[in-house]
Amino acid sequence: MTTHSENKHSENKHSKDTVASNEGASNEGTHANQQGSQINTQGNSEVIAQTPELLRTPLQEFWHYFSANKGAVVGLITISIICFVAIFADWIAPHSFSAQNREALLVPPAWLEGGNWAYILGTDDVGRDILSRLIYGARLSLSVGLVAVSASLAIGIFLGLLAGYNKGTVDIVIMRMVDIMLAMPSLLLAIAIVAILGPSIINAALAISIVSLPHYVRLTRAATLAEMSKDYVTSSKVIGAGPLRLMFICVLPNCLAPLIVQATLGFSTAILDMAALGFLGLGAQPPTPEWGSMLASALQFIQRAWWVVTFPGLMILITVLAFNIMGDGLRDALDPKLKQ
Amino acid sequence: MFQFIIKRLSLVIPTFIGITLLTFTLIHLIPGDPIEVMAGERGVSAERHAELSAQLGLDQPLYIQYFRYLNDVLHGDLGTSLITKTPVVSEFLTLFPATIELAFCATLFAIFIGLPAGIIAAIRRGTLFDHSVMTVSLTGYSMPIFWWALLLMLVFSVNLGWTPVSGRIDVVYWIDDVTGFMLIDTLLSGEKGAFSSAIAHLILPSIVLGTIPMAVIARMTRSSMLEILNEDYIRTARSKGIAPWRVIMVHALRNALIPIITVIGLQIGILLSGAILTETVFAWPGIGKWLIESIGRRDYPVVQGGILIVATIIIVVNLLVDIAYGIVNPRIRHSR
Numbered sequence: 001m002t003t004h005s006e007n008k009h010s011e012n013k014h015s016k017d018t019v020a021s022n023e024g025a026s027n028e029g030t031h032a033n034q035q036g037s038q039i040n041t042q043g044n045s046e047v048i049a050q051t052p053e054l055l056r057t058p059l060q061e062f063w064h065y066f067s068a069n070k071g072a073v074v075g076l077i078t079i080s081i082i083c084f085v086a087i088f089a090d091w092i093a094p095h096s097f098s099a100q101n102r103e104a105l106l107v108p109p110a111w112l113e114g115g116n117w118a119y120i121l122g123t124d125d126v127g128r129d130i131l132s133r134l135i136y137g138a139r140l141s142l143s144v145g146l147v148a149v150s151a152s153l154a155i156g157i158f159l160g161l162l163a164g165y166n167k168g169t170v171d172i173v174i175m176r177m178v179d180i181m182l183a184m185p186s187l188l189l190a191i192a193i194v195a196i197l198g199p200s201i202i203n204a205a206l207a208i209s210i211v212s213l214p215h216y217v218r219l220t221r222a223a224t225l226a227e228m229s230k231d232y233v234t235s236s237k238v239i240g241a242g243p244l245r246l247m248f249i250c251v252l253p254n255c256l257a258p259l260i261v262q263a264t265l266g267f268s269t270a271i272l273d274m275a276a277l278g279f280l281g282l283g284a285q286p287p288t289p290e291w292g293s294m295l296a297s298a299l300q301f302i303q304r305a306w307w308v309v310t311f312p313g314l315m316i317l318i319t320v321l322a323f324n325i326m327g328d329g330l331r332d333a334l335d336p337k338l339k340q
Numbered sequence: 341m342f343q344f345i346i347k348r349l350s351l352v353i354p355t356f357i358g359i360t361l362l363t364f365t366l367i368h369l370i371p372g373d374p375i376e377v378m379a380g381e382r383g384v385s386a387e388r389h390a391e392l393s394a395q396l397g398l399d400q401p402l403y404i405q406y407f408r409y410l411n412d413v414l415h416g417d418l419g420t421s422l423i424t425k426t427p428v429v430s431e432f433l434t435l436f437p438a439t440i441e442l443a444f445c446a447t448l449f450a451i452f453i454g455l456p457a458g459i460i461a462a463i464r465r466g467t468l469f470d471h472s473v474m475t476v477s478l479t480g481y482s483m484p485i486f487w488w489a490l491l492l493m494l495v496f497s498v499n500l501g502w503t504p505v506s507g508r509i510d511v512v513y514w515i516d517d518v519t520g521f522m523l524i525d526t527l528l529s530g531e532k533g534a535f536s537s538a539i540a541h542l543i544l545p546s547i548v549l550g551t552i553p554m555a556v557i558a559r560m561t562r563s564s565m566l567e568i569l570n571e572d573y574i575r576t577a578r579s580k581g582i583a584p585w586r587v588i589m590v591h592a593l594r595n596a597l598i599p600i601i602t603v604i605g606l607q608i609g610i611l612l613s614g615a616i617l618t619e620t621v622f623a624w625p626g627i628g629k630w631l632i633e634s635i636g637r638r639d640y641p642v643v644q645g646g647i648l649i650v651a652t653i654i655i656v657v658n659l660l661v662d663i664a665y666g667i668v669n670p671r672i673r674h675s676r
Binding site for chain 1: 358498610616
């Protein structure tokens, strides 16, 4: 138990580049979950009273807590809309993302003087429809986020389980590497990686998944350490479960709650870092409709056409905000202990 | 206490070695031959190539190259810029004050807004003010700061014309570089209007760079204050009849500050990586812009050295924060 609490402490102090207490706090999700709503905190007495009849499956219980948080539901709806738009971009976008119209350069948004309903959010300096580029940009940002998060989640879970299951050298080596990576701000590390590999979307996604790895490793290791001391793990061991079965079938499912939360928050970091790299010219290269690189190429028109600068950034903000709010809501729903 | 410091230090050394390994590997991952990269398009003859690689130690095995590199680094030699031919360290030293100045003002902004906002939100929990603070804080935390910079520039510089668009000072002033800090140098120069010009140039970049730390500080202050306000001793203080503001400012805040100070210390990473974006937008001549430009110019020694220095600064600051935390809070010191 000492190792666990020590670890939780360092967890808290090391998560420099996320909101400080996210990870440490969500570690406790696993214990709390098993006891379900019984451990509920102050102020929700009526909810507890209804618990026995209303909340049957874990999923219903989860939805009950999640939907109580209105912000989180708004976040979920926003993300669903963005996902829908991204998937069906080919049908929704009014124009192609690369079609240039020489007749309509820097057309303002439709509701302004000189605007044109064919280009609802206006056009950029070479006459491309901004709305269509934003829609295709959503597809790009979400898929980069998905790739980066799943890659770092998979590798992070593997390394974390390995470190938590094997105390000793393996643990020390893995955690040292994680500490080194955490010592650098994620954007700086990503820039360093892209600077060497060369600027492109794929390298940026790779860099983002590498820099977000440490959080998943730490979380999985902390949760694994906590689970390993539980009776059910000991009994599976006694029955003769091998290490792989113990790691992936017994322990892993019980570590998932904090990982789900971190993965959601990881999406927002991935999208933000991707846009930052794109803006610095180290991510997607023009004419790819990536939100960050759209901003970078709009820089010189800031005085003449505010709309080319405003909308891509607004999309980044809305998407990142939606993922952050939903992540907070998920944490509260998956971890009744933390509810205020 | 001494033991605690030794323990913390012993964690820092492997981290530093790890970072040197990382920067060393980075340079070796660059596709192509380093000498050809240095020579550029002109190319080099075979003899000159052999001579150069002997001179630079590139004909040695990798581990020897690494120990040479480590030796150079520990002696403060981070190589020479391929473009300007000046040592990386001296380039860094001339640009660093600009970044410190910006980061310092950004931190001031973050503390002056974030701390009171968090305190008031905690006291007035559940009110409209509380909700607004939390919303602003969440938005600030999700903000793509390069876009935030552009927006502020669009409104305050382009439309309203209140602040200058970019740079550190108006071109009409010629300020001698005494300390490297524009605010101090302009005061020393005694030139009329120079100081206010420097301030005006600092406002927007500081707000932009301070936005994320402000959001984090406000959030942390609120949750830390909420926790403390529930403590028994606060109720005791109140029931003794101590003035409400005194209970909050003296009794509660003092204890709530411990985690807040740590969080402020840990913002250094956010500040330095945020500086890369902020400096690029505002053409602020600091190390962030320097790093990005060097990447663009393929000036690898600068990229390598710059990343190493920035990472080292972050580790050292985090170490100091940790030690300060141990001094302020004995529970941390004795828990391990």
